[in-house]
Amino acid sequence: MSGTSSGNGLLHLNDVEAGLSKDNADLDHHLDPDAGTSDPFDIAHTKNAAPETLKRWRQAALVLNASRRFRYTLDLKKEEEKEQRKRMIRAHAQVIRAALLFKLAGENQIVSSAPVASPSAGDDYKIGLEHLASMTRDHKLSALEQYGGVKGLSGLLRTNLEKGIDEDEADLLNRRNAFGSNTYPRKKGRSFWMFLWEAWQDLTLIILIIAAAVSLGLGIKTEGLKEGWYDGGSIFFAVFLVILVTATSDYRQSLQFQNLNEEKRNIQLEVVRGGRTVKVSIYDLVVGDVVPLKIGDQVPADGVLIAGHSLAIDESSMTGESKIVHKNQNDPFLMSGCKVADGFGTMLVTGVGINTEWGLLMASISEDTGEETPLQVRLNGVATFIGIVGLSVAVSVLAILLARYFTGNTEDPDGATQFIKGRTKFDDAFNDVVKIFTIAVTIVVVAVPEGLPLAVTLTLAYSMRKMMADKALVRRLSACETMGSATTICSDKTGTLTLNEMTVVEAFVGKKKINPPADSSQLHLSVVSLLSEGVAQSTMGNVFVSKDGGDVEISGSPTEKAILSWAIELGMKFDAIRSESTILHVLPFNSEKKRGGVALRRSDAEVHIHWKGAAEIVLAACSGYLDSNGCLQSMNEDKEFFEAAIDEMAANCLRCIALAYRLCEQEKVPSNEESFDDWVLPEDNLVLLAIVGIKDPCRPGVKDAVKICTDAGVKVRMVTGDNIQTAQAIALECGILSSAQDVTEPTIIEGRVFRALTEIEREQVARKIMVMGRSSPNDKLLLVQALRKGGDVVAVTGDGTNDAPALHEADIGLSMGIQGTEVAKESSDIIILDDNFASVVKVVRWGRSVYANIQKFIQFQLTVNVAALVINVAAAISSGDVPLNSVQLLWVNLIMDTLGALALATEPPTDNLMHRSPVGRREPLITNIMWRNLLIQALYQVTVLLVLNFRGMTILQLEDDGNREHAYKVKNSLIFNAFVMCQIFNEFNARKPEEVNCFKGVTKNYLFMGIIGFTFILQIIIIEFLGKFTSTVRLDWQLWLVSLGIGIISWPLAIVGKLIPVPKTPVASYFIKPFQQCKRSRDA
Helix, strand or coil, rough: CCCCCCCCCCCCCCCCCCCCHHHHHHHHHHCCCCCCCCCCCCCCCCCCCHHHHHHHHHHHHCCCCCCHCCCCCCCCHHHHHHHHHHHHHHHHHHHHHHHHHHHHHHCCCEEECCCCCCCCCCCCCCCCHHHHHHHHHCCCCCHHHHCCHHHHHHCCCECCCCCCCCCCCCHHHHHHHHHHCCCCCCCCCCCCHHHHHHHHHCCHHHHHHHHHHHHHHHHHHHHHHHCCHHHHHHHHHHHHHHHHHHHHHHHHHHHHHHHHHHHHHHCCCEEEEEEEEEEHHHHHHCCCEEEEECCEECCCCCCEEEEEEEEEEHHHHHHCCEEECCEEECCCCCCCCCEEEEEEEEEEEEEEHHHHHHHHHHHHCCCCCCCHHHHHHHHHHHHHHHHHHHHHHHHHHHHHHHHHHHHHCEECCCCCEECCCCCCHHHHHHHHHHHHHHHHHHHHHHCCCCCCHHHHHHHHHHHHHHHCCCCCCCCCHHHHHHHHHHHEEECCCCCCCCCCCCCCEEEEECEEEEECCCCHHHHHHHHHHHHHHHHHHCCCCCEECCCCCCCCEEEEEEHHHHHHHHHHHHHHHHHHHHHEEECCCCEEEEECCCCCEEEEEEEECCCEEEEEEHHHHHHCCCCEECCCCCCEEEEECCEEEEEEHHHHHHHHHHHEEHHHHHCCCCCHHCCCCCHCCCCCCCCCCEEEEEEEECCCCECCCCCHHHHHHHHHEEEEEECCCCCCHHHHHHHHCCCCCCCCCHHHCCCCEEEHHHHHHCCHHHHHHCCCCCCEEEEHHHHHHHHHHHHHHCCCCCCEECCCHHHHHHHHHHHEEEEECCCCCCCHHHHEEECCCCCCCCHHHHHHHHHHHHHHHHHHHHHHHHHHHHHHHHHHHHHHHCCCCCCCHHHHHHHHHHHHHHHHHHHHHHCCCCCCCCCCCCCCCCCCCCHHHHHHHHHHHHHHHHHHHHHHHHHHHHHHCCHHHHHHHHHHHHHHHHHHHHHHHHHHHHHHHHCCCCCCCCCCCCHHHHHHHHHHHHHHHHHHHHHHHHHHHHCCCCHHHHHHHHHHHHHHCHHHHHHHHHHCCCCCCHHHHHHHHHHHHHHHHHHH
C-alpha cells in the first residue's frame, strides 16, 4: 500500500497548474533541456527525480482505488522509514539482532531459506559462532591476535589460506549447520487474499456493493425471495467478477516481480576451493571460504583480510559515512555489503547471513520495488482527464434521470409513467432512485480508467520476463520504457562488440617478431625468466594445475587469461615463480593511467618493478629494451620501429599490451610496511621486455545489430580505452564507421582531445563523434553529459567501477553481466547478461514495444469510453432510460480494462518497430493516427447503437409483439450484444494502429486469442443463460448474425480509415498552444 495515498476515495485535484519549485525546476532543466511545463504529469525523467516532483503528480491524480493505483510506484513514506531504520540498525545492531532472533524463534511469520544458526559450533571447529561473530562485529584485533592471527584463525576453521576449503558437500553442510548459511529471513510476499482485499477497495465498487445490498433488500421485500434477489444479486456477482479478475491479474504481476527481484539478488562470485577458482552463488558462501576481492566487487560476507594490496573499501552502505577505508593487517576486518573501491586482496569469511550487520539490515527492511515510469505518470494524467470528463457525465446523467423521474417524464417498458406524485409507493420510488444512482456510479466505473496506468506495469512485467530470455535483466522499470526513446547508444568495445575471447597472436621481443608467438626456442632464457616473472606476479588471475595431469585451468579477466596462456606456453611455472619472490607493493591496473605495476623482492634480494599496460603508454616510459638474446639495447634509435609495430598490430584489430621492468635500488625501497601505502612505484627508465598483440574477434551478427540500430534512427558510438587505431579497425568491421573516409577528427577522437575542449565545444563536437579511443571513464561521463544537453536520449554500456558515474548519469545505464563489477551493476538500470551488443538492440526493441502496446490499449479503451458514455448520455437525455445497465457496463468495463490490458499490453515486438524513429520524450501519447482510428470506430458504434436504441423496435419489427416489455428487452439485449461484439472485433484493429493487415501474427499470440475466445464464450453464456442477472433475453440466430455483422463491419471500416491521411502536427498542440500563450502572458 502506498504511503502517499489519502485513503481509498477520490483524491482531489490539488495544485494541477502550480509551478515547480525552484529546486525542482533546476533539476528538471538539468535532466531535460526542454522542461518548462507546469503540468505535474509531465515528468520526462523519473530516474533520480526529486521526491517533491513525485509527490505532486500523486496529489494531482484522480484516483478511485489508491492502494491499487499506487502499488507499483515508489512508496515515499516507506522510503523515509527505511532510511530511519538503517540509521537505527547502525546504532543498535546487536539489540535489534537479539530481538529479531527472539521473534523468529517465537513466530513463523518470516520465511527463511535456511534455519538461523545455533550459537554453538559443535565439535568440528575449535571456535564458536558467538566468539567469531563478536570478533568480526566489534573489530577486535586483540581477539584475532589471540587466535594466532589470520593463519591461526584459518586453522581453527579448518581452512587452507592458499587452497581454500574442499569442495565437499558434507563439509559445506557441516559449516552451514555450525555457522549458518549466507541467507537472511525475508518477509513473505503478499498472498492472493491481500490482492482480493485491495481490488475491492475501489470507492465506486464499494458504492455499487451498498447499492446492490439495498436493491437486494427492497427486491426481496417487494417481489419475494424467488424473484426479488435478481437485481441486487446480479450486481453483486458482476462486482465480484471484476474484483476476482483484477486480483488474479495483479497477483500474477507480483509473482513476476518477485522472481525478477530474486534474480537481481543472486550475485555470482569467485571463491577459492580445493586450489581452484570457482564461481558460486552468494547464497552458497560458507564460513571458512577464501574469497578473492578486486575493484568493484561487493564484500559478500563478513571476514578478515588474508592479504591485499592498496585495498580500499567504501563502507558508506553500512556506516552511513561516505568515507573510503584502507584495509591492511592493522585493520583487517571487512563488512558484508561494502564495496571494493580500489586495489585487490583475499579474505577469509568469518560471518554469513543473519550473523552479519548487512544480513540484519536486509532482514529488517522490506524491499520496496516500486518506482514510477514517465509513461505511468503521463497515463495517470490521461486517466485523470478522462475521469473528470466521466465524472461530469455521470453527475449530469444522474441529475437528468432524477429530474425526469420526479417530474413524471420517465416511463416503464409498457409505457406507464413510473412516478406519480402522491400515488407511487415509497419503496418503489426508493428502488427506482437506487437503480438510477447505480447507473450513474457504473458510468464512473467505466469512465475512470483505473487500469490505464496499471497497464504500464502489466506490459513492463511481461516485457521484463521476456527480456530475461533475451539476456537482459531489468533493474529499473523506467529503463525498459525509456529504451524505446533512445537516440544514441555509447557502447564499449571489449566484450560488447567483440567476443571477449582473447588470444595472443603476435609478439615482439626486441625487434624480433616471434612466430609462432609462444615459441620460447627463439628467446634467451633470461628473457623468458623475466617475462614469466612479470606475468606471474603482476596478475590478479590464477593458474590451477591438477595433480592427475589434466588440463591447466586459468582464471582472471580475458586479457589476463590470454597473457597467462601465452606465458605458460613459453614455459612459465606459475606456482614456482610466485614462491621464488615476495610481492612488496602493487599498483593495480588503473583505467586512467592504462597500466599497472608490481614491486617484488627476489630470492637474491634484488628488487624488480614490473609494469604492464597499454603499449604506447608503457613504451613512452622505456629508455631501453632487451633483444631476443637477452642483451640490453638503447631505445633512442628504435622507438619508431616499436611505434610502427604497435600501429600495424592495432590496424589488424589487435589489442596491444607492453611488458617492461626495471631494477630498483635498495635504498629507495621503504623499510617498513606502513610506508608501502605511500610508495610511488618508479615508472621511468623502464626496459621493454615484449609487446604482444591480442586478438579479440568481433561478435557474429554485431554488424547486423548496428545496422538495425542505424535504420531505427539510433546512432551507435564506440567508447573504448583501447588504442585509437584498434578502435578504428573494429568500428569499420562492426559497421559503426561506414568507410575509411569517415576517419577524421572529430568523427574519431581521442579521450584526451575531447577532455581538453570547453563545455560548449564538447556539446558541438559530441554529436559528430562515432569512435572515442583511449578514453577514461571521466571522458565517457563528459560525452554522456554533452549528448544529453544536446537533446539526445542516451544509453551507455559499462562494466568497470569507474563507469558508475556515466551509467548513473545516462538515461539508460547498461552494465555487463559477465565482466561487469557489482558497483557497475548497481549503478545501471539494465544488466546485459551475455555482454552482447545484439542483446542491447533487443532491449531497444522491447522498449519500443512497451510504448506501442500502451498506445494500442489507450486507443481501444478510449473507443469503448467514448461510445459507452455517448450512448448512455444521449439515451438518458432523450428517453430518461439507458440501454446499457449497471451489470452490462461492469462486464464492458472488465473487457476494456483488465482483459483488454492483458490482451493488448502483452503483444510481442515486431520488426516494424525498428523501422521507425525513436519515440520523442514529449511526443503525445495519443497520436493523430490513434485519434483517427478511435473517432471512426466510436462514431460508427454510437451511430449504429443509437439508431437501434431509438428506431430498433421498428427496424426489428418488434412493435407488433404482444408483450411490449419483452420486445423492449430484445432491443436492449441486441444493443448490448452488438456493443460487446464491436469491442471484440475492434480489439483486432487496435493490434495494428498503422498497418492495414491487423491479423498479422495474431495466431502466435496465444494470450490474445485466449482472451478473445474467453470473452466471446462468456458473452454467449451471458445472453443465453444469465438473462435474469443481466436483464437480457435470449436472442435468436438472426439477431446473433445481426450482432456479429455490426461488429465485423469495424474491420473493413478500419481498413478504409487507415487510408485517410492525417496531419503531422499533433492535434493536441492546436489546443495546448493557446493555453500556453495565455499562461505565459498571465505569468509575465
